[in-house]
Amino acid sequence: MRSLTDWFEVVWFRRKVVAIITAVIVALMAVYLIFAPRTYQASASLYFDKSAPDPLKSENNGQQQDNRLATEAEVIRSSKVVQRVVQSIPAAERKEYEAKWGSQSKSGQPFDDWLRAKLLSAISVTTQADTKVLAINAVAAEPDKAAELANRFATGYVDAQRELSTGPAQAYAKFLSGNMSAARKDVERAEGALSSFVKATGISGDTQASAGALAATVSQLAGSQAAAAGAANMGGSDAQGVADAQNTETVQRLSTEYATKAAQVSQYEATLGPNHPTLQAAEAELATIKARLNAERRSATDAFVRSRQAAIAAESAAAAARAGQLQSAANAQRSQLVEMSSNLGKFATLQQDLATAQQRYNDLSSRASQMQLRGALPLANVSQLDTAKAPDRPTSPKVGLLSMLAVMMGLAIGAGVAILLEYLNPRVRTLANVEKLIGVPVVARLSLPRETPRMLTDASAN
Numbered sequence: 001m002r003s004l005t006d007w008f009e010v011v012w013f014r015r016k017v018v019a020i021i022t023a024v025i026v027a028l029m030a031v032y033l034i035f036a037p038r039t040y041q042a043s044a045s046l047y048f049d050k051s052a053p054d055p056l057k058s059e060n061n062g063q064q065q066d067n068r069l070a071t072e073a074e075v076i077r078s079s080k081v082v083q084r085v086v087q088s089i090p091a092a093e094r095k096e097y098e099a100k101w102g103s104q105s106k107s108g109q110p111f112d113d114w115l116r117a118k119l120l121s122a123i124s125v126t127t128q129a130d131t132k133v134l135a136i137n138a139v140a141a142e143p144d145k146a147a148e149l150a151n152r153f154a155t156g157y158v159d160a161q162r163e164l165s166t167g168p169a170q171a172y173a174k175f176l177s178g179n180m181s182a183a184r185k186d187v188e189r190a191e192g193a194l195s196s197f198v199k200a201t202g203i204s205g206d207t208q209a210s211a212g213a214l215a216a217t218v219s220q221l222a223g224s225q226a227a228a229a230g231a232a233n234m235g236g237s238d239a240q241g242v243a244d245a246q247n248t249e250t251v252q253r254l255s256t257e258y259a260t261k262a263a264q265v266s267q268y269e270a271t272l273g274p275n276h277p278t279l280q281a282a283e284a285e286l287a288t289i290k291a292r293l294n295a296e297r298r299s300a301t302d303a304f305v306r307s308r309q310a311a312i313a314a315e316s317a318a319a320a321a322r323a324g325q326l327q328s329a330a331n332a333q334r335s336q337l338v339e340m341s342s343n344l345g346k347f348a349t350l351q352q353d354l355a356t357a358q359q360r361y362n363d364l365s366s367r368a369s370q371m372q373l374r375g376a377l378p379l380a381n382v383s384q385l386d387t388a389k390a391p392d393r394p395t396s397p398k399v400g401l402l403s404m405l406a407v408m409m410g411l412a413i414g415a416g417v418a419i420l421l422e423y424l425n426p427r428v429r430t431l432a433n434v435e436k437l438i439g440v441p442v443v444a445r446l447s448l449p450r451e452t453p454r455m456l457t458d459a460s461a462n
Helices: 004-013 015-035 069-076 078-087 091-104 111-121 142-201 209-235 238-246 247-273 275-339 342-376 398-423 431-438 452-462
Strands: 041-047 125-129 135-140 384-387
Touching: 004 398, 015 342, 041 142, 069 078, 069 125, 069 135, 069 142, 069 209, 078 111, 078 142, 091 111, 111 125, 135 142, 142 342, 142 384, 209 342, 238 247, 247 275
Parallel strands: none
Antiparallel strands: 041 135, 041 384, 125 135
């Protein structure tokens, strides 16, 4: 059994072989680094401010909402945002993608699906612990393409968020605008009918007290109908349920645990190997926390959505019941007016119809203005903090790391070859090797002059 020193001497004796093998491997790595494709990474940052005030409310509590960067990262990779990015690609660049699709897609995959998958494969989203900043990282073969892709995803996400925050208000404003057209026609018909009646009968003046009571009842009826319509059309959404669920104590605690454990895993990954038990245990615990967090989010979201839907249904039912009561009261008051003098009753009815139509139109106009304002001024809780710029250097291949690995690999392989050659053709280089081969201890060690081999050769010749 040779010692470590013996093997070192073997490798040193065959150092030329080790040097040649190392030089070959380093040369091969240099060729690879010269011809290997370069990839560039660019990043765009988004800032989230969940305390943005509502411009339609007189009071804002300014409560800070929990950090939901992990959820927003999934939204960035959603099909809605990717579709916006696809639509923003210029025609010339789209033709380049179509050419790549024709050469790479062999399974008949549709171009749009292939393009979305390719864009997603080039995007990664990273969060920074204890901050409200999220980074969108894009990888491409050209620095400009990487910066453009990161900026497109950032812009697409911001636009999608604005659409999500203004979409319901815009839809309700459109609904109210349609009702305003009908209400405006009702006002015009009521004005025409009253004008014709006054011209035909010559009656004019104030209506009776019953007509005034009818006006108040009908006004209340219009308000109740508007409230019922608002309750029916402004129902709760899953997004509101997610926002409410994020504020629960359990979700906040699990989110904090997840962020802490993720930071710990990142630290282990930087210092430990991928198969280290500590790293594997930390990763398993991180996966468990994430599963618990997702389950708690879903459970809390479902609970909030069901609760909100139940409250809206109860509010809508109450408003409908109130509207029914007011409708019955209005019908009763109209019947009472009919029993009065036909001309006076007719005048009061026409006058009240005009006031009712005008009040309904004003109510719809006011609510439509509010919804249009909400739709035009979204609650901007996200903004692009940094614009991605074209990187100066590629992110891969890593020249320094690969060069160092090539040198280490060459030395290791060279040492292995040297040891293999020694095993196939062993030589005696130390006293310990002599004792091992002949089985007797070495008594003395003689130092011969350098001419000894030549002298022995001459002696043997004589």
